Amino acid sequence: MKYLDEFRDQTLAEPLLKELRRSVTKPFRVMEVCGTHTMSIFRSGLRTLLPEEIELISGPGCPVCVTSASHIDAILAMAELQNTRIALFGDLFRVPGSNGLSLANASSQGAKVDIVYSPMDSLNLARKYPEELIVFLGVGFETTTPGIAATILAAKNSALDNFAVFSTHKTMPPPLLALLDDPELQIDGLLCPGHVSSIIGAGAYQPLADTYKLACVVGGFEPADILQALILMARQIANGEARVENAYTRAVRWEENSRAQQMVRAIFKTADMEWRGLGVIPESGLAIREEYSHYDAERRLNIKLTPATEPKGCRCGEILKGKEVPSQCPLYGKRCTPGNPVGPCMVSSEGTCAAFFKYTQ
């Protein structure tokens, strides 16, 4: 495939690996923020090739993993309502709430749950089931939000009345700020998420580089992209620098994607948001504006979030903070497996525990 195979090629990767080895002058810890990075690193076998001096830590960038148990409980409560149909992206289907049950369980009990491939598909469901309220689960970061904003606009423009979004949308820089304020987390560099950065622009990480003296490099998702980003990071660390660099110039600019962001800001406003494992982070989420409250499932169904406890023994919170690796969790590989996940990091295909389990067993 053009623009993909080139970046997975050994003839390209080998010289990049050599250059990376040359560039590394001392051990350093890198947090890969994005779940897609985590999966790509495992899938390509990159961990088996990197210099020993580089320690990779998986961050909070999997949207499924950071969806709180109280949000999942609210989703399950909505699924039980008469005349309500839940539409969602597939990897949320098996995420358990506080009682260990998931939408997969609810579906088996008769709840109406449809996996869709695009938020716009849920408008087709609304047309197909006019007597039901279709609730699309708005889970994701900046990458997915513009499409969901466009869906709400399309629902309004076509006067579709039986469609709403349950928004647990999250934004990327705030949780990183929260993580980096934790003195226990000692990292030297951030591998910044390519998808999110294509919307918010590489410049969004400047405060992180300035405040925490971190080498921040925006990276694409193919092995050669990641190697290139790590080379830039290794050079910065070797030179004692801490700045933002963009190694994913074919997709990311310094400035934000203003068209996408304007649409998002028209529909959503910033709000405090609860993150699994990280707690409530101020202004780290997106809520639907009052003007579009008709499309806000939380208001329309009068959903009240209730505090929920994490499954006993689950270390997903510590893993999301980069403080522990999956094998340190007492449930990992025993009670918690991809076939029977206890915590969210094992559920999503981009979750850290799922990646460890799938690729390192």
Add this chain to the structure above:
Amino acid sequence: MNPGNTILLDHGSGGIASQELISQIFLKHLDNSILASLEDSAVMENHPGKIAFSTDSYVVDPIFFPGGNIGTLAVHGTINDLTMRGARPLCLSLGLILEEGFKLDDLERVIVSIAECAKSADVPIVTGDTKVVPRGKCDKIFINTSGIGIVEDGVNVSSTMAQEGDLILLSGSMGDHGITIMTRRAGISLDGNLASDSAALNELVALLLDKLPSGSLHTLRDPTRGGVATSLNEIAAAAGLAVEIDDQAIPVKPEVRAACEIMGLDPLYLANEGKCLALVAPEQAAKALQLMRSTAVGTDAAIIGSLKAGKAGQVVLRTAIGGSRIITPLHGEPLPRIC
């Protein structure tokens, strides 16, 4: 048969409507002397060798898709299950569960496909059964096929026969069926020619058994649900050996790879309905590859790896950039990702 041209509950009654269905659709297309006798069971001639017996049920949605339909899967699936033990498929049964309201035209399309597949593979449908359930109690049509095959004396094909040093052949590209069904369900239309690989493998396997020296074909497996990844894990576990495969040697069609990228799926885990893995003694692997490639269903065959001493049951993939990763069996259904 009825003005609405749909399946009625009466069609499952065993009475006149059932007889009409049998004569006007089933016997019309599936006719052979054993089936036409309409006895309570089929009686087969005496065949020397060991009997292989297999059954499978088919509930695919959508029932029609590029490259086949539920009927082609039902015939090919059971033929292939028999074939993977080195058996020569002899005959099949056909059990139908129909939903009230199912279109007779669609039923006939499925039965015509079944007849064509059975004829093409030379494996007749010799007995059958039909039930009709009320609307909503099943999804249009469910099919069960069972089959009997004969394993000739001296043939012993099994996962437990796999040996250290065996080379692993894959008869063609991966994931064609699985991704075709998933993109159809998703309503995603892509450039290219995504189509199921639904096909019978009995001719290909008969050729291998006939032309390779006795005892050199150790293991056969059709990587259906769970895909090549899961089948290799099963083989490695049964053999008590490790498997090593080369990512770049594994054939995947460009359109399948593109669809997998979009949906966040791994072709290694997608279902195939016309492909087999064959483990062959290393000195016969080149010949086996040549034989596979000489058949219509094996033109893209490749040697993708080998069985090695190592951690029993472990499957390791050498990646395109020279790294390695573990391949585990499939957990749950493959689901598309968020981003």
